[in-house]
Amino acid sequence: MMAGRGGSETDAAGGPARHLPVLLAEVVEHLAPKDGGLYIDGTFGAGGYTSAILNAAGTSVIAIDRDPTAIEGGQGLVAASGGRLTLVHERFSALDEVAAAQGIDAVDGVVLDIGVSSMQIDEGERGFSFRRDGPLDMRMSSEGPSAADLVAKLSETDLANLIFRFGEERHSRAVARAIVAARKEAPIERTLQLADIVAKVVWAKPHEPHPATRTFQALRIAVNDELGELARALSAAERVLKPGGRLVVVTFHSLEDRIVKTFLANRAKAAAGSRHMPALQSAPPSFKLVARGAVEPGEEELARNPRARSSRLRAAERTEAPAHPAGDLSSLLPPVPDPDTSRRR
Template identity: 85%
Template sequence: MMAGRGGPETDAAGGPARHLPVLLSEVLHYLAPKDGGVYVDGTFGAGGYTRAILARADCRVIAIDRDPNAIRDGQALVAESAGRLALMHERFGALDEAAAGAGAPQVDGVVLDIGVSSMQIDEGERGFSFRRDGPLDMRMSQDGPSAADLVAKLSETDLANLIYRFGEERRSRAVARAIVEARATAPIERTLQLADIVAKVVWAKPHEPHPATRTFQALRIAVNDELGELARALSAAERILRPGGRLVIVTFHSLEDRIVKNFLANRAKASGGSRHMPAVAGAAPSFTLVARGAVEPGEGELAANPRARSAKLRAGERTSAPAHPAGDLSSLLPPLPVLDAHRRR
């Protein structure tokens, strides 16, 4: 489950650690769990949304997480649920396959809370936090290339492009140059080591996010293919939702929110499309918008949890029209850097 971006207390790229599910009452309102329904929590994390859904209705939840630690820690909730919860080790981009494997080829709702979890942030050894020393890892699934691999092997140009596109860091070229100069002297293998390098070329006032926030966000997104996973998950949800089923997504930064906004806007149109997602000729709307625009935390939640302030919720309801062809999901994504992890400058 995602930790929302914040101010000076931010602990990780894309968001500070949190244990309170953000926008929980709004998620339940738009998801509208009902007795006998089947729901997919595609980003289980600490289980906050799943627990609330199970408490709201006599329903079944299929929960998914790519982090084996989340699966391990969630077994107590599985036991408590008396057969109403299936917890599966899978990427949420394949949520349709996971649901089918759990005996639910169609479901009544899908909820996604995008990003890094509080547990991942709290464990310095996972390498997500620039305030806790640990190996420069950032792998949610704990396999594949790590952030240290990207920092060690990408060319200066590729690093700059990655940090600019995924982190929206205006000083990306300076950061990339500093990384390449530092790694020529010694390998960059620790989180605080990288944070110190970035802090020498990116400056922030005391009330602003840590200078390394955007660089760490960019590396985390690249390591975990987060934007690609989100695009695949939206398409998968469209395929498995029954007519009247709800799709609810909570995001924490503009890259994620833009993908969700464009997807729902396109799927709610009979024709025309947009420059981001050209409409399929003759395709009927597969969603109606149930939340007009983005829903943001209210004053009460912000007072109790200031770290929720960048959260945005968008929601749609599935129509009876066939799912649109998945096509080229890259149309959902922003212009991405072409990365070659084996190319050096």
Template identity: 75%
Template sequence: MAGRGDPETETAGGPARHLPVMLREVVAHLAPKDDATYVDGTFGAGGYSRAILEAARCRVIGIDRDPTAIAGAGGLVLAWPERLVVVEDEFAHLDQVAAMQGAPQVDGVVLDIGVSSMQLDQGERGFSFRREGPLDMRMARSGLSAADLVNALPEAELANLIYRFGEERQSRNIARAIVKARADAPVTTTLRLAEIVAGVVWAKPHEPHPATRTFQALRIAVNDELGQLARALGAAERVLKPGGRLVVVTFHSLEDRIVKNFLNARAKPAAGSRHLPAVKQEPPSFRLVARGAVEPSEAEIAANPRARSAKLRAAERLDVPARDIADLAALLPPLPDPDARR
């Protein structure tokens, strides 16, 4: 398997061995220390957790909502039985999970956002437009599936979803084609949906597959990925000790925008209302460790094409109280309505 990321890229001869994206940069910015506790909020195949455990005599709490990832964690847990625990839960709950594991405050949090190559490479999970499988996309194996959305949403809502979460300019044409196809028979498989999208979206050679943005949009909606990310950032702010590090790797602009907005806002004093000038400004709660986004090296992209869209942002927690969680909803970017383009 070849790391996390969107869009998908095939490797010669089949799936490559797992290559955690920007592993060296993640460890460098997290700066693991002996006798410290870290949260790997997106455990996956355990690549980051392993590297952290090898970098220092520390403890790692791994979290993943995918039961397949939990089932595959046994080998690493056996290798570090006193230093690694892996919990099935959402990373939006990382502060609660850490507290339940006896760590109400931790020294670092790392998040690797998006779909993993394990999920992409398993056709039966329904994440990949290159592999036949049920149109599922549920990371936690519960709730509405992508097929439920594709076959039940009205055309306008489906177009809006694809435009908002996939930033797909052909969203109206795609939704129209899906509704026409499902009138004959429900759209229940990945390759059937990819075929429908490819019939209305034309891609030049060497460009991403025509269905890339549509599959991204459905996956984000099914798993509430942007909402999960916003809540996880708030949870990290609450659980990190002063001096603790937050490191986040994202793979597309919607995710990166949320992380950028959060860290930039937290690295500055919170502005009081202009209508209430007497309200005291809250001091910054984070210091930016990485100025701007860190991107993968050309060598890593050559070795692992799925890393090419990755961006890393990092910050250090300051010794002030966490801010009110009420402002987390503002992190979700004000994405345009497709009707505004008409």
């Protein structure tokens, strides 16, 4: 699952934990559920947004999560929905394929809540937390290489670039050096083991986030290909939304928000034809922005839930224009920088 859950200082990096749905009223306002409408919640989590959509009008929801524990935990809501909720174990990047498998060609809205959930963080055995000991795992669906695999196998240079790219950690080179030195002495297989290694080279004042915050964020993003999943999910939402359908995305750190902002900005303006191909027709805008800029939590919500501090909501409405070709989405993703070169600038 990739349901972002908070803001402020928490147990996990980059997708802080929460039990309260962040920006819930704003999500419902911008999604604008209507009677008889069909909506996709691409990041079901604990079902906060899905419940709000079902309660807002006579709606139906297809909810998706890549975490099997979230699917299991949502069965009670499925039973209580009177047939209006379908829960699917899948990655949200395949949300258009999920709809097609249900016999659905188009939907009235898509909501995505990006990050990591409180349920995952609260279970030390999942390996997301640098405050709770557990296996250094971080896999959302228990498939593919784990964080321990990356820590064990990547070169010092690749580790530093990964931590700098996905964690925006300016001490990435020192962290990578410390990891490589430590793994020569013993395998790094536990979360607190890695957190202690990082804390020895990254200093933080008492009121600042834990020193391992950015390193854990970077590993989690890499393990789950979170930014690639987000880019593909945005393109899938463009394909499956009806004209007038709404896309609402809640993010929790700058890397995520930048991808959403860039995607919507590109899709909300006509694509220019190439000067080398003058006959090429410009693609008309496939979205129009509903929210000008990012919507942030208000003072009342922050007082009630300080973990919402870093959350940002962006929303757009599908036009009647055809979806833009998916093409190469790599332009939405951050480049892999050299930490040494970056620091010299």
